[in-house]
Amino acid sequence: MSMTLPTDPALPLAGCVRDVVGALLVPPAGPERPQPCGVFDGAVPVPESLCFGGDAQHPINSFPAPRPAEQHLPGTHLFGGILSGHFGHMLVEGTGRLWVLHGRTDVAGVLFFARPFDKARQCGKMFAQMAAILRLPPVTVLEAPVTVDRLILAEQGLGSGALLNGRPEARAFLRDRMAQVAPEGAGRKFYITRSGQPARRGMIVGEASLEALFAAEGYEVIRPEDHKLARQVAMFRAASHVVGTEGSPFHLLAMAGQAGCKVAVIQRRRSPTFAQICQHLETFISGTVTRIDAVASIHAPKKARNPNLIYLEPSRPAMWAALHEAGFVGGAPWEEMTAEARKAALGWLEAETEQRLRPVAVEDLPEDDGDEEKDAA
Numbered sequence: 001m002s003m004t005l006p007t008d009p010a011l012p013l014a015g016c017v018r019d020v021v022g023a024l025l026v027p028p029a030g031p032e033r034p035q036p037c038g039v040f041d042g043a044v045p046v047p048e049s050l051c052f053g054g055d056a057q058h059p060i061n062s063f064p065a066p067r068p069a070e071q072h073l074p075g076t077h078l079f080g081g082i083l084s085g086h087f088g089h090m091l092v093e094g095t096g097r098l099w100v101l102h103g104r105t106d107v108a109g110v111l112f113f114a115r116p117f118d119k120a121r122q123c124g125k126m127f128a129q130m131a132a133i134l135r136l137p138p139v140t141v142l143e144a145p146v147t148v149d150r151l152i153l154a155e156q157g158l159g160s161g162a163l164l165n166g167r168p169e170a171r172a173f174l175r176d177r178m179a180q181v182a183p184e185g186a187g188r189k190f191y192i193t194r195s196g197q198p199a200r201r202g203m204i205v206g207e208a209s210l211e212a213l214f215a216a217e218g219y220e221v222i223r224p225e226d227h228k229l230a231r232q233v234a235m236f237r238a239a240s241h242v243v244g245t246e247g248s249p250f251h252l253l254a255m256a257g258q259a260g261c262k263v264a265v266i267q268r269r270r271s272p273t274f275a276q277i278c279q280h281l282e283t284f285i286s287g288t289v290t291r292i293d294a295v296a297s298i299h300a301p302k303k304a305r306n307p308n309l310i311y312l313e314p315s316r317p318a319m320w321a322a323l324h325e326a327g328f329v330g331g332a333p334w335e336e337m338t339a340e341a342r343k344a345a346l347g348w349l350e351a352e353t354e355q356r357l358r359p360v361a362v363e364d365l366p367e368d369d370g371d372e373e374k375d376a377a
Contacts, residue, residue, distance in 0.1 A: 003047050005056040005156060009165035009283050016155035017100055018048045023151035025049075025079070026067050027142040028116035036064035037113045039079060039151065048153035051081045053093065054161025061113075069147040075108035076150045083127055083141060085118030088248030089160050091255075094127055098134065099169040100154035102176075107152065109138045129229035134177045161272070164251075164280035171284055178256040181230060183237035189219045190235065192244025194268075196223035199352035202308035204245055204268050205299060206337050206345040213316075214243065217329045224249045232256075241328055243292075246274050254284035264290035264328055266314055269307045270362070290326040294318035296336055299346055299357040311349055311357065313337065 024040040039049035043066055050059040060082060078101065083094045094112065101107060112127075114120040124141040131139045156163075157170030191214035194203040204210070211221045219241070224232050232249070236242070236256040243264040244250065250265065257263070263281050267274045278289040294315040301309055316334040323329045337345070346357055 003050050003059065005052050005159075005163065006167075007056050007162055007165070009167060011167060013099060013155055013157045013167045013169040018046070018153045020046055020151045020153065022147060022149070024066060024069055024145060024147050025111060025113075025142055025151070026064055026145045027113045027120070029064065029067070031116045034060055034062040035082065035113070035116055037061050037082070038063045039153065040066045046153060048155070049079060051093070052156055052159050052163060053089070054159070054163070056162055067145045070144040071146045073109070073146055073148045075148070076106050076152065077148045078107050078110045078137075078152045078154070080110045080112040080139070081156060083112045083114050083118070083123040085115065085123055085126065087126070088251055090123070090127060091130065091248065091251040092158050092160050092164060094130070095134070095174055096156040096158035096163075096166075096170055097154040098136065099157050099173040100152060101136070102169070102173050107137050109140055110136055111146075111148070111151075112139065112141045114141050133181060133230055133233055134174070135180075161276060164276050165283040174255040175284065178233055178237070181233045181237055181256070183258075184231070184234035185238040187240045188235065188238045189217075189241040190239055190243070191215070191219040191221045192242065192249050193221055193223055194245050194247060196225060199349050200308060202247075202268055203311070204266060205297065205311050205313035205349070206341065207245070209337065209341060209345070213334055217331060219243065224252070243323070243328060246277050250277050250281060254281050257285050259286055261285060261287065262290075262326065262328065263287065264292055264323060264326065266292040266319070267295070268312055269310055270312075271307055290322055290328065292319050292322055294322075295362070297342070298360045298362065299349075300360045301355040301357060309353060309355060310360070313342065
C-alpha cells in the first residue's frame, strides 16, 4: 500500500483526519524494516496509519497480518505514530499528529508503536517529559495488539529529514503548548555544546576550546542533556541568542524559541541534515538562521563509513566574521587552532573513538544520506 505525504510547509492539515470505530492496532512483532505494524478497520489496513521518517515517499512501517487483540480500550484515542529511541527523531516524529488535539476534550489517550529494536517501555519513559510539557492525555506505547472504541487518525504534520519544516497546524500546536512554559529569565545567550556526548555520536574538532571563546563573549555553555526537558524549554524560551553544533537540541529550540531569537548553527558533518535543521528553525521561529559552514580541516578514519566519525574543524576566523556580522559576538577576531591544539584535540577524539584519524579532502568524503538513526542524539 503506497502513500506519500505533502511536504509544502504552508499547506493546511485541516480536514486530514479519519475516525475508525472499533479499530485494531497491531504493534511490531519483529525487527524487519519497514516495521510490520499498523491500524486495521476489521481486517482492512488503514493507510492513514502509515508513518514517515526522513522522507515523504517511503513509510517506515508496512502492514503485517492482523493479530487478534489482547485488550480492548474504551473511549476515543488518538493514533500517535511510531516513537523512536533516538531523541531527535522522537521529538519530531512523535509529535507530528498531535495537532488534532487542539481544542478537543474527548480524547482519552494517545497510542504509539515503538520501533521493534527499541524497548516500548523505554520509549514511553523518554517521551513522558515531552507529553507532560505538551499536556497530552495519557500516553501508551503498545506492546500487544489492542482494539479501541474509536480511533482518530490525523495526517502526520511533522517528521525528520525532508519533513522537518512541518505543516502550519502542527507547528502552531507545538509552539502554543511550549509557550505555556514560563521563561527562565530573559535575554540569555546560550552556546549548546556536544562535549558531553560520546565522540562516536559526532562532534566538531576542538569543541572544548570553542566553548571558552563563547564563554568569553558572555554565552552560557550548556549541555542540554544535563537538564530535564521542561528546564531546557524554559531556558530556550528565555534565549535571545543561541549558537550550537547541528543536532537534536535545535528541534526543541524550534518549538520553544521566542520569535526574534537569533540562532546560528555550526555544521558538523557533510550531510543534508545541516541545511534541513537550519530551514526547520527558520520555518518554526520565522527568522534567518546564521549558517556556519566554512571548514578549516576534516579528519576521518581510513575507512570512513559512519558520517558521525567524520570530524569537521570549523574555520574560527570565518565563524567569528559570520557571527560578528549577524550580531552574535564582538571582541577581537578569532584565530585558527594552533597545530599543537589541533593535534591535542584529534588525539582526544582518537582515544575516545579508538580510531586513527587522518586528514581528508572534501572531495574524498563519502556520501552521507543524512540518516540520523545512525546517531543517537
